[in-house]
Amino acid sequence: xxxxxxxxxxPAAASDGLVISRGGMAALVDVLVRRGFxxxxxxxxxxxxxxAELRSADELPYGRGVELEAGRYRLRERSDGAAFANxxxxxxxxxxxxxxxxxxxxxxxxxxxxxxxxxxxxxxxxAFLGVRPCDLxxxxxxxRVLTGGVYRDPVYEGRRSGxxxxxxxxxxxxxxxFCVSMGTGPAAxxxxxxxxxxxxxxxxxxxxxxxxxxxxxxxxxxxxGHPADPETQETARAGxxxxxxxxxxxxxEADLRELMAGTLDAPRWDDxxxxxxxxxxxxxxxxxxxxxxxEDITDLTGDHAERWRLWDSxxxxxxxxxxxxxxxxxxxxxxxxxxxxxxxxxxDQFGSSGCVGCGxxxxxxxxGIDITEEAAALHDWTRSGAPESAPESP
Amino acid sequence: xxxxxxxxxxxxxxxxxxxxLAVWKFASCDGCQxxxxxxxxxxxxxxxxxxxxxxxxxxxxxxxxxxxxRLAGRGPYDLSLVEGSITTAxxxxxxxxVRRISRYLVTIGACATAGGIQALRNFTDVDEFLDAVYAQPxxxxxxxxxxxxxxxxxxxxxxRGCPIDRRQLLxxxxxxxxxxxPQISSHSVCFECKRRGTTCITVAHGTPCLGPVTxxxxxAICPAFGRGCYGCFGPMSKPNLRSMVAQLRHDGMSERxxxxxxxxxxxxxxxxxxxxxxxxxxxxSSRA
Ligand code: SF4
Ligand code: SF4
Ligand code: SF4
Ligand code: SF4
Numbered sequence: 001x002x003x004x005x006x007x008x009x010x011p012a013a014a015s016d017g018l019v020i021s022r023g024g025m026a027a028l029v030d031v032l033v034r035r036g037f038x039x040x041x042x043x044x045x046x047x048x049x050x051x052a053e054l055r056s057a058d059e060l061p062y063g064r065g066v067e068l069e070a071g072r073y074r075l076r077e078r079s080d081g082a083a084f085a086n087x088x089x090x091x092x093x094x095x096x097x098x099x100x101x102x103x104x105x106x107x108x109x110x111x112x113x114x115x116x117x118x119x120x121x122x123x124x125x126x127a128f129l130g131v132r133p134c135d136l137x138x139x140x141x142x143x144r145v146l147t148g149g150v151y152r153d154p155v156y157e158g159r160r161s162g163x164x165x166x167x168x169x170x171x172x173x174x175x176x177x178f179c180v181s182m183g184t185g186p187a188a189x190x191x192x193x194x195x196x197x198x199x200x201x202x203x204x205x206x207x208x209x210x211x212x213x214x215x216x217x218x219x220x221x222x223x224x225g226h227p228a229d230p231e232t233q234e235t236a237r238a239g240x241x242x243x244x245x246x247x248x249x250x251x252x253e254a255d256l257r258e259l260m261a262g263t264l265d266a267p268r269w270d271d272x273x274x275x276x277x278x279x280x281x282x283x284x285x286x287x288x289x290x291x292x293x294x295e296d297i298t299d300l301t302g303d304h305a306e307r308w309r310l311w312d313s314x315x316x317x318x319x320x321x322x323x324x325x326x327x328x329x330x331x332x333x334x335x336x337x338x339x340x341x342x343x344x345x346x347x348d349q350f351g352s353s354g355c356v357g358c359g360x361x362x363x364x365x366x367x368g369i370d371i372t373e374e375a376a377a378l379h380d381w382t383r384s385g386a387p388e389s390a391p392e393s394p
Numbered sequence: 395x396x397x398x399x400x401x402x403x404x405x406x407x408x409x410x411x412x413x414x415l416a417v418w419k420f421a422s423c424d425g426c427q428x429x430x431x432x433x434x435x436x437x438x439x440x441x442x443x444x445x446x447x448x449x450x451x452x453x454x455x456x457x458x459x460x461x462x463x464r465l466a467g468r469g470p471y472d473l474s475l476v477e478g479s480i481t482t483a484x485x486x487x488x489x490x491x492v493r494r495i496s497r498y499l500v501t502i503g504a505c506a507t508a509g510g511i512q513a514l515r516n517f518t519d520v521d522e523f524l525d526a527v528y529a530q531p532x533x534x535x536x537x538x539x540x541x542x543x544x545x546x547x548x549x550x551x552x553x554r555g556c557p558i559d560r561r562q563l564l565x566x567x568x569x570x571x572x573x574x575x576p577q578i579s580s581h582s583v584c585f586e587c588k589r590r591g592t593t594c595i596t597v598a599h600g601t602p603c604l605g606p607v608t609x610x611x612x613x614a615i616c617p618a619f620g621r622g623c624y625g626c627f628g629p630m631s632k633p634n635l636r637s638m639v640a641q642l643r644h645d646g647m648s649e650r651x652x653x654x655x656x657x658x659x660x661x662x663x664x665x666x667x668x669x670x671x672x673x674x675x676x677x678x679s680s681r682a
Contacts, residue, residue: 004553044594045593046593046620047593047598048593050591050593071596071597072597073594073597073598073602074598090593090594090597090598095591100493100588100590100591101589156502230437274634274636274637275634275637276634276637277582277606277607277633277634277637277638277641278582278632278634279582279584279585279605279607280581280582280584280585280588281584281588281594281606282609284585284588284589285588295577296574296577297565297568297577298437298568298569298572298574299439299562299568300436300439300440300442300443300567300568300571301439301442301443302443302571302572310589311585311589313581313585314579316579316581317580317581317586317631317632318579318580318581325586329632331632331634363597364594365586365597366594366596366597366603366606366641367606367637367640367641385552389396
């Protein structure tokens with residue numbers, strides 16, 4: 001993990017970037033809209049900072065922060081007026097890239113034939129404003145899962161290929177964040193078009209913006225601002241570095257893949273199963289969970305059918321339904337599937353962790369089940385109470 | 395008026411290829427049957443695919459000849475939709491008859507599927523109520539309990555809700571006509587909140603909500619309007635009531651409130667049976 005926030009790795013960062021004001025942020029949204037993007041970013045709705053289409057930068061959550069705890073999310077006022085000093089909102093960008101409901105095709109009986117029509121909606125060109133560093137890595141994870149193999153998901157690919165990613169680094173980690181443990185933040189790793197760091201100090205409210213792609217550089221060139229001075233860069237870097245020292249959560253310093261594989265029989269799974277509602281919220285809010293189910297429907301005439309794809313979850317009994325019943329009937333087996341997939345078997349399947357440490361599953365679990373606490377308990381068990389038969393890592 | 399439309403499209407029973415539909419009422423409020431009439435845009439299309447033969451809420455006539463319908467129906471019917479619970483000895487007989495004359499029997503709504511709100515009598519002494527409410531209780535013939543249809547006859551499909559959801563009703567009928575399994579999920583209401591993008595009201599506002607133990611199907615209406623789900627679709631598959639009760643307590647509900655929130659339209663659901671003890675326990679908390 002790199003705490004180096006200067007973006008030197010990016011091709012278009014020959015200059016040190018630009019310092020823009022709140023006015024520059026307003027200009028950014030205007031430029032994006034003018035360039036034909038559908039701008040999506042954080043905004044306050046229903047008592048939370050949600051992701052929604054923005055028409056102007058006035059809709060950003062200036063002066064709103066969040067208090068996060070396991071199973072608890074509260075908005076609060078921020079006297080500094082910062083717009084991006086918040087995290088772990090109720091949605092992630094997958095709501096736009098990997099939508100919860102998609103019609104894949106429809107079929108009509110025409111005479112003696114059945115005519116299939118694939119749904120080929122041209123997706124909007126999204127500009128995502130305010131992608132957190134962990135979210136950027138989550139998008140990279142979904143890229144691998146949904147477009148990295150033999151079978152590529154056209155829905156995801158269509159939305160993803162045109163998407164412009166504007167990352168805002170983290171200066172205010174939430175109490176449930178653990179990106180440092182996962183090596184995904186609070187500084188941005190490559191993959192963005194633009195990256196910004198928000199600085200609020202005696203000189204005012206600024207954003208230090210750098211580009212990470214030719215398109216990002218073009219957009220940056222259209223914004224009002226001044227070349228980044230060393231002081232602003234210094235303050236911004238210090239803010240991100242300080243955030244790394246204020247992580248709300250950590251994962252045990254162990255090989256997580258081995259930890260998961262070696263604790264499949266731990267009694268802790270029964271403990272967490274006693275608390276887990278199997279409601280599926282954790283998988284739905286997780287920015288990397290990708291599972292879907294299909295529903296085939298017909299209409300009353302019997303001459304028209306449609307196939308829909310919907311978000312699914314390994315907490316659903318139907319998820320593992322075979323003839324005779326679900327394979328994962330107990331809540332123990334379902335919670336264990338979720339956690340071992342996120343932290344363990346994802347490596348075997350996709351070569352990385354399935355968790356980026358965003359903390360959403362902790363916040364949005366109605367009963368506050370905390371993946372870091374569960375991992376720590378399993379880790380403790382291997383070190384103290386584990387029976388000899390438990391396969392300890394060599 | 396609908397009868398009139400039917401007559402226009404009806405070639406007569408002998409040559410009519412359409413499957414027949416019957417709608418039955420037992421102890422209930424009629425809300426679920428009305429959901430069928432509520433399918434305004436689809437009703438015409440529906441009558442082209444099925445012959446609605448017995449539906450007293452819609453018409454006093456039965457069959458194509460317009461003869462006056464009897465409570466017991468003429469039968470047989472391809473698809474029977476049964477609303478209401480069994481609360482009298484006569485109805486306990488009648489449901490046997492309805493089953494005999496129905497090829498495929500679907501219960502619609504909380505009363506038919508779980509006993510309904512009238513199943514509150516199951517937890518107390520009915521005679522006491524009779525004495526308190528009626529001047530001459532000897533004229534009232536009622537059973538000690540209100541029971542779901544499945545306690546009396548085999549049921550082919552149970553549709554949840556108080557009342558049922560219009561789209562789900564159409565899905566069950568459409569699936570039956572197409573000979574496929576209805577797309578009705580038994581997971582939690584939370585799935586529906588998340589899919590429609592509703593911010594969780596328990597986590598963001600501390601509002602008590604039964605969504606995590608409640609059967610999906612409504613489309614998560616209540617949380618979308620900032621109100622906690624009160625479980626009108628009844629329990630989902632394998633709900634964790636111990637943890638749910640602890641959470642409701644954490645969100646400020648008293649033992650009495652917790653008992654009462656589960657004692658509504660699906661009060662007699664077997665899954666809810668442990669709730670009074672769990673609410674009384676007061677000790678267990680997953681949120682220590
Ligand atoms: S498992 Fe939890 S913390 Fe990790 S990426 Fe998913 S939601 Fe975020
Ligand atoms: S944790 Fe469950 S829902 Fe998420 S990707 Fe894995 S199997 Fe799918
Ligand atoms: S861990 Fe929490 S959010 Fe996930 S299924 Fe269990 S109770 Fe629901
Ligand atoms: S949210 Fe709950 S109470 Fe409201 S309609 Fe749906 S199931 Fe019924």
